[in-house]
Amino acid sequence: MFGLIGHLTSLEHAQAVARDLGYPEYADQGLDFWCSAPPQIVDTIKVTSITGQTIEGRYVESCFLPEMLANRRIKAATRKIINAMAHAQKNGINITALGGFSSIIFENFNLNQITQVRNIKLEFERFTTGNTHTAYIICRQVEQASKKVGIDLSKATVAVCGATGDIGSAVCRWLNDRTDVPELLLIARDRERLDALQSELGRGKIMGLEEALPLADIVVWVASMPKGVEIDPTTLKQPCLLIDGGYPKNLGTKIQHPGIYVLNGGIVEHSLDIEWKIMKIVNMDVPARQLFACFAESMLLEFEKWHTNFSWGRNQISVAKMEQIGQVSVKHGFQPLLSF
Template sequence: MFGLIGHLTNLEHAQSVARDMGYDGLADQGLDFWCAAPPQTVDHITVTSITGQTIEGRYVESCFLPEMLATRRVKAATRKIINAMAHAQKIGLDITALGGFSSIVFENFNLNQIERIRNITLDFQRFTTGNTHTAYIIARQVEQASSQLGIELSQATVAVCGATGDIGSAVCRWLDARTDVAELLLIARDRQRLEDLQGELGRGKVMGLEEALPKADIIVWVASMPKGLVIDPTTLKKPCLLVDGGYPKNLDTKVQDPGVVVLKGGIVEHALDINWRIMKLVNMDVPARQMFACFAESMLLEFEKWYTNFSWGRNQITVEKMEKIGEVSLKHGFKPLLS
């Protein structure tokens, strides 16, 4: 049985979802309450592959909120993710994906050093960040959506914002090895990591955000949005493809221009309806079929009985692993969202 560990977008969203689910008492609670709330299993899931195979899973709400990081409640944030993992293991889930900020918190704060939670010793082989499938889907979205827009990769400049992150670096490796993209612009906060990535690829230009964006035919955004940043769409090329691989996916509301196509990055669509409620709560356009690619990774691992931390750590994603997860993604009926 597979599992998904997730969280809601912010406090207001959490209060709204609690109200919609009939928990009126929770709808009035502030951030301090959510810091103390334990993880909960809130959805039972059934997924059928186009091969005919059917699997079951559970969605675990971690009760983590991004405001916990913004308000320096880092200990509460890390405790949320670890407790949710312990809960998933306790209820017998074989492979569980860490969605949204869960995987980011795990990477940044070395939660794998915390092995024991009360009477549970965490088996990290039971968990995956889902980042390999996410990176594969974003790379394929770049390839397929650019073709639809008439942007030739062999003549295109691609800017990757968040290039040194786990997903960003994997996308760069794929574009370098599996496409004939003309130019890569590498954007991130840490200069040394950028230069290391540039050295690994043997190509790419290290640039600042304001300099890079107007030069790009395609922008892959896999970083958190800096506070106060405003992207002026009039400075961007036309046409321009902007793949929003961040969380929450809100660049379509921030960058509005007829010549700029904003695509929700890292989202997949399944060929068959899925029996679940959770995607309605996170406002997917077609909640019966669409989901985050990281969540789909745990489903794929369950379909294939690959009970291992397929995606783990930082900058460990290879093109070969992206191809491997991509093959089973297609096999079981998943495809990148292109509209």
């Protein structure tokens, strides 16, 4: 059995979903309540591969909200993720994906140092960040969507915003090794990590966001949008492909301009309907078929009986592992979202 650990995008979103799911005791509560709310299994999932194989999973709502980080409730946020992991393990889930902020919080706050949660000794091999599959899907979106909008990848400048992160660095490795992209622009906050990535790739120009955006034919956005940052679409090339790999997705509402194409990055479509309700709750356009690639990774690992933390640690994703997860992704009927 596979598991998905997720969270909602805001307090208001969480209250509305709680009401829809039949948890009235959660629906009218403020942030203090959500800081203490325990994780819950709120969905049972059935997925069928195009090979005919069927697997079952569970969605674990962590009750984490982004406002916890904004309001300096760091202990509450970290406790949410660890408790959700313990809850998944307690319920016998073999492999669970950490979705959204879950994996970021786990990495940034070194939660691998916490091995005991009450009477449960965490077995980290039961968990995966899903970042390898996410990075693979984003790269395939770059390759396939660029053709749709008339951008020749062999002549394109690609900017990666969040280049030193786990997903961003993997995207850079793929573009460097598996495509003929002539120019990579590397954007991130940490100069030391940028220098290390540039050295590893053997190329790439380190730039600030404002300097890089007007030069880019394709922008892969896998970082949080800094507060107060606004993108003027009139300064971008036309055509320009923006791949929004963040969560929640917001570039599509912020940037609407002729010749600018915004694609929800890291989203896959399954060939067959999935029996669940959680993707309707997170507002997927086609909730029976579309899902986050990180979630799909745990499904793929369950299909293949690879009960291991396939994606783990920071900047450990190799091109070979992206190809490996990509092959089983295709095998079981998943494909990159390409609709704008």
